[in-house]
Amino acid sequence: MAELLHDYFTENWRERVLACACGWQGDSRAMAMELHAEVTDYSCPSCGSLVLIVSHPTLEQVQSAAAAGHPEARQQLALLDEARSHLGQSSD
Numbered sequence: 001m002a003e004l005l006h007d008y009f010t011e012n013w014r015e016r017v018l019a020c021a022c023g024w025q026g027d028s029r030a031m032a033m034e035l036h037a038e039v040t041d042y043s044c045p046s047c048g049s050l051v052l053i054v055s056h057p058t059l060e061q062v063q064s065a066a067a068a069g070h071p072e073a074r075q076q077l078a079l080l081d082e083a084r085s086h087l088g089q090s091s092d
């Protein structure tokens, strides 16, 4: 049964060791990653079962995590701001 992570900015989720039904254990970096529009799936490298599903952060989540000093959120926010300025939209 796959675990669903709603908050992308949860601390250390990449290092958390999860167990698969087949007996494999490991963290997200050892799993097979598949990127989708809304989520990223992590599958067991041994049997291919889905182990972890991570929701992509909303802009509001990025902004509040960045405001709280989360380094990755600050990076993402900087990229988003840059993308917006390239589109020529004012960020009021």
Ligand SMILES: [Zn+2]
Pocket: 020, 021, 022, 023, 024, 044, 045, 046, 047, 048, 049
């Ligand atoms: Zn497995």
